Amino acid sequence: MLDASTGVSRALREAPPDRVVEAAGRAIRSALCATNTVVFVADYRINGLWPVLDSRQPEAGAEVDQSVLQRCFSSQRPVQETDDRGRCRLYLPVSVWGERLGVLMVELPDVPGDEVVRRAADIAGEVALALRAADRETDRYRRARRRERLSMAAELQWELLPGRSVSHDTFHLAGQLEPAYTVGGDHFDWSLDDDRLTATVLNGDGIGLAAALLTAVTVNAMRNARRSGGSLVEQAELASDTVYYQHRGHRHVATVLLELDCVTGRVRAVDAGSPHVIRLRGTAVSRVPLEQQLPLGMFAETRYDLQEFELEPGDRLFVVSDGVWAADPSGREGYGERAMARAMRATRLQPPPEAVGTVMRELQAFHADADLRDDAVMVCLDWRGSAGREEA
Structure with a gap:
């Protein structure tokens, strides 16, 4: 065996790169004496897991219970199914x-x-690394x-x-973007x-392609400053100047920039306009008190001040755009008034990838499952503290 x-x-x-799945299947069958393998990937909404099918064999791997796939995906643990003949499916x-x-x-x-099972889990990690790399090439x-x-x-x-x-x-x-396809x-x-x-x-001004282009320019300006060694303030100021000189103040981008010291838990922040920072500490949900400054791109050579706050081990931060906070379908109160806090408390035992899905699903339910009127972005950060790192 390999x-x-x-x-x-x-x-x-x-x-x-486009044949990684087939190569993995051949190698796994040899290494583990497996009879079949299928790779399933999560969709953009994370509503399901779908087989990466060989176009020459479109029927392969299509008959799998989604609930079993979701159990493995959500728990991030191996799941086994055994039939009456003793054959096993390992997820x-x-x-x-x-x-x-x-x-x-x-x-x-x-x-x-x-x-x-341990060897199979190691192989699944190798497959993940290969898929992540191959995704750029196919x-x-x-x-x-x-x-x-x-x-x-x-x-x-x-x-x-x-x-x-x-x-x-x-x-x-x-993090998660919604509506995922638009x-x-x-x-x-x-x-x-x-x-x-x-x-x-970021919450870019406008809708559709114009908003996406504005956001793309802003993100790349901040990356340019960051990759050149620029501080959080310098990232905000370069992005603001870039947007201003492109649009002369007619377009802007509401942004919050956060920098977490992974050793101390101290967070530096530049709040440029909108996205709201919410802290879940135990069962208490509260906004982090940050002074809102001008959105990026409103005026030439806008300068920004740095603010700081501390995280305690076990703290969870949610950062949400106005599309989440201010959602008010049918003229009701905004989602951020009460419903969002209830949804956030319900995520206490979930890891961040599950937590953002829970809050976004509650947002969809708040809209009675109608399409969201506005873009919505959510990021969830759990701070574990550095003690666990020292023990590892």
Whole structure:
């Protein structure tokens, strides 16, 4: 048998990017004596998990219970199903760096022992890493993720994202855009460097493609400053000047920039206009008191002040755009008045990727499942504290 840690990795590295799934299947069948394998990926709304099918064999892997896939995906733990003949289906989370991509199903001739399950889980991690890298070189996995056609604006927004989740010894971060297939100007971005997490949430002015283009310029201006070693303030000021000199104050981007010190839990912030920062501490939900400054791009050479606040181990931060906070279908009170806090409290035992889904589903229910009138972006950050890191 192939050694799981070398043979599968080699097969994935040598495979063309659009054939990673097939290479993984061949290697897994050899390494684990499996009879079949299927890779499922989560869609943009994270409403389901869908097989990455070979176009030459469209029927392969289509008959799988979504509830079992969702159980594996949500718990991030292996799940087993055994039929009356003793054959087993093993479901494994396909995740890397905290990013949940999907589920790997492995069919085995009999019930696996703990060592086989461990090896299979390691292989699923290798598959996740390969898929993450291959995604830049082929459209195949993007096609599997979309259940309907993306608008041009949404295509830009999803391509601009760093991912949907990232994990670290001291924090776990996740975000979601809605409406997933037509989102315009709302966006989030993050980067982890030298025990410092920088996260931004943006609410671009306008709708559709114009809003998406405005947000893309703003995000890349902040990235340019950040990658050149610029501080949080310098990131905000470069982005503001860039937007202003493009639009002369007629367009602007409401933004909050956060920088978390992963060792101390101290957060530096620049609040440029809108997205709301909400803290869940125990069962208490409260807004983090930040002084709102001018949105990016309103005036030439706007200067921004830095603010700071502390996180305690176990704290959860939600950052939400006005599309979440101020949603008021049918003239009722805004979602942020009371309903949002109830939804946030309900997520206490869920990890951030599940938490953003819960609050977004409650937002959809608040709209009686009608399409959202406005773009909505949500980011959830759990601060674990540095003690767990020291023990690891």
